[in-house]
Amino acid sequence: MDLNDIKLIPLRCPECGEAIDSKEEDRIHFCSVCGSGFQVVGDKFKKVDVLYAKPQITLENKIFYYLPMWEILTTVSLKMKYSVNLEDLPEEIIRNRKFSELLTSLFNEKEAKKKMIFFVPAFGVTNRYHLMDQPGFQFTVNPPKLEKDSPKNMVGAEYSIEDAEEIAKVMFLSIRAHTRADILDANIDFDFHRYRIVGIPFFEEKGMLVDGIKGYRIFKDALRDWDRLKKHVL
Amino acid sequence: MLLVSGSTRERRKVPDQTVIAFLCPNCGAEVDVLEGYTNIRCEFCSSRLLITQRIGIPRVFARPKLKSPKKFLKNRIGKDTKIVDLDLLFIPLIKVNAEIIGWIKGHKKGKLKRDHTQEVYSRTQPVESIPRIEGEKLVKKRIRRIQELKIDPSEFYRFGIERVKIKGKKFEAYNDNLLHQFGNVFDLSLSIDEYIKKTSEILINNITREYKKWDEFKHYLRVIKKSAIIYYNPIYFARVQIEGTPYTYSFDAVNGNILLREEVIRKEGKKTIELNLLYSLIGCSGILISLVSSFIGKMPAFLTSLFILFFLWWSQYGSK
Numbered sequence: 001m002d003l004n005d006i007k008l009i010p011l012r013c014p015e016c017g018e019a020i021d022s023k024e025e026d027r028i029h030f031c032s033v034c035g036s037g038f039q040v041v042g043d044k045f046k047k048v049d050v051l052y053a054k055p056q057i058t059l060e061n062k063i064f065y066y067l068p069m070w071e072i073l074t075t076v077s078l079k080m081k082y083s084v085n086l087e088d089l090p091e092e093i094i095r096n097r098k099f100s101e102l103l104t105s106l107f108n109e110k111e112a113k114k115k116m117i118f119f120v121p122a123f124g125v126t127n128r129y130h131l132m133d134q135p136g137f138q139f140t141v142n143p144p145k146l147e148k149d150s151p152k153n154m155v156g157a158e159y160s161i162e163d164a165e166e167i168a169k170v171m172f173l174s175i176r177a178h179t180r181a182d183i184l185d186a187n188i189d190f191d192f193h194r195y196r197i198v199g200i201p202f203f204e205e206k207g208m209l210v211d212g213i214k215g216y217r218i219f220k221d222a223l224r225d226w227d228r229l230k231k232h233v234l
Numbered sequence: 235m236l237l238v239s240g241s242t243r244e245r246r247k248v249p250d251q252t253v254i255a256f257l258c259p260n261c262g263a264e265v266d267v268l269e270g271y272t273n274i275r276c277e278f279c280s281s282r283l284l285i286t287q288r289i290g291i292p293r294v295f296a297r298p299k300l301k302s303p304k305k306f307l308k309n310r311i312g313k314d315t316k317i318v319d320l321d322l323l324f325i326p327l328i329k330v331n332a333e334i335i336g337w338i339k340g341h342k343k344g345k346l347k348r349d350h351t352q353e354v355y356s357r358t359q360p361v362e363s364i365p366r367i368e369g370e371k372l373v374k375k376r377i378r379r380i381q382e383l384k385i386d387p388s389e390f391y392r393f394g395i396e397r398v399k400i401k402g403k404k405f406e407a408y409n410d411n412l413l414h415q416f417g418n419v420f421d422l423s424l425s426i427d428e429y430i431k432k433t434s435e436i437l438i439n440n441i442t443r444e445y446k447k448w449d450e451f452k453h454y455l456r457v458i459k460k461s462a463i464i465y466y467n468p469i470y471f472a473r474v475q476i477e478g479t480p481y482t483y484s485f486d487a488v489n490g491n492i493l494l495r496e497e498v499i500r501k502e503g504k505k506t507i508e509l510n511l512l513y514s515l516i517g518c519s520g521i522l523i524s525l526v527s528s529f530i531g532k533m534p535a536f537l538t539s540l541f542i543l544f545f546l547w548w549s550q551y552g553s554k
Binding site for chain 1: 374407
């Protein structure tokens with residue numbers, strides 16, 4: 001057989017050997033027993049740090065579904081100076097004083113460098129995702145304090161870390177799009193330091209999915225194939 | 235990345251999807267994988283299976299199914315056809331799926347419109363045509379699209395690969411030895427990375443060209459979630475003669491679809507020069523004989539010269 005040949009191997013956790021369930025399009029796989037996660041590169045397993053976040057909203061008789069999100073610690077640097085004042089910022093950003101100060105100092109200082117934590121959905125989303133609260137965007141603006149929970153069933157990580165980096169850059173442009181018309185022009189450098197997958201608990205409510213950390217909402221059809229994903233998670 | 239469905243029921247639902255057949259390493263049952271998946275559950279032993287490849291991108295091939303290609307071709311194009319030669323070639327086709335995300339910005343041009351009526355005191359009255367520009371604005375727009383693209387690495391050769399249908403066919407993991415037992419394999423002229431890069435450029439261009447009429451158009455578009463597969467399709471390539479005229483034919487070795495039919499146009503470069511020289515000599519001798527015959531007045535020589543001139547005309551135009 002040729003070096004390039006593809007083959008099937010049993011999907012088992014490289015850490016504990018337990019069988020793993022995954023959705024057919026997933027690129028990151030999670031072990032529900034030991035909680036470890038890994039990305040498959042060629043025929044090698046590359047370990048990914050995973051944290052299962054404890055719900056901070058207490059609800060009785062609610063089932064929590066864990067959806068994966070990339071958490072990326074990044075240094076953002078701008079070479080040029082752009083004058084952005086607090087009053088230029090939209091309400092949803094200005095509500096968070098710390099983040100709005102970070103943004104204004106990033107744009108107003110010459111050769112500014114600031115640390116940010118991007119939260120990028122690793123699950124597949126549709127264009128409907130942008131119509132509601134966008135938990136990834138909200139967590140980036142206001143990073144939540146996450147508490148560790150025991151390993152859970154988690155599937156649906158369709159985006160690799162390389163994809164997540166590109167999504168993070170586009171997310172930053174989205175933040176800029178709120179503040180300035182001249183998006184796409186700035187020379188921005190992104191230095192991505194640390195990555196991990198965070199399992200965010202969601203519950204169903206009135207036809208929507210609500211996150212169990214801060215209560216941000218998304219439409220069910222903002223997720224690619226929620227019904228199939230739900231079957232795997234249950 | 236490839237993927238699988240595994241379930242017969244699912245396969246019936248989506249009969250036109252490309253299927254890649256594997257054997258389950260657990261129970262040995264045949265597992266059918268659908269394009270785009272990275273893992274699959276074996277419907278017989280219920281184990282979840284991961285699709286891996288050591289390097290590069292997955293390569294798959296389809297087995298030729300036509301048992302008697304010569305007979306098949308004669309039945310299709312005529313029993314009197316003379317098949318000069320017939321070769322089986324595996325031609326690669328790269329299929330890429332990707333998501334394009336990012337932002338575009340530009341000044342959308344307005345459309346010139348004319349009002350022919352006007353509201354006056356709640357009544358519509360005809361007025362003289364008034365031109366106005368409608369819809370002109372500065373636009374910032376988020377882009378998120380999933381696209382599929384096929385790349386033909388043999389684009390400079392005429393095999394008719396663009397007419398090959400890969401949906402609905404069953405493919406297997408690439409096996410170099412097996413492919414060479416069947417026939418020849420067309421090599422990729424670029425590296426896979428170069429093809430992927432080329433594909434990303436095409437995918438971005440597909441979006442930006444929609445906005446080519448916008449002023450000051452700028453974009454920040456990135457291609458993510460790229461997955462690619464190389465499909466090696468078996469194609470018969472034949473040189474035939476139909477009533478003395480040479481043709482080339484290519485047809486799908488799986489389902490027999492005719493992909494290409496072309497008349498071979500002979501390249502007559504050198505030969506033409508030689509023939510022109512010959513015709514010139516004959517022409518000159520004809521003129522010379524006519525002059526001599528008119529001078530001497532002998533009828534046979536005159537007739538000979540007429541015959542030579544007729545031959546000259548016929549060889550240039552009569553045969554066409």
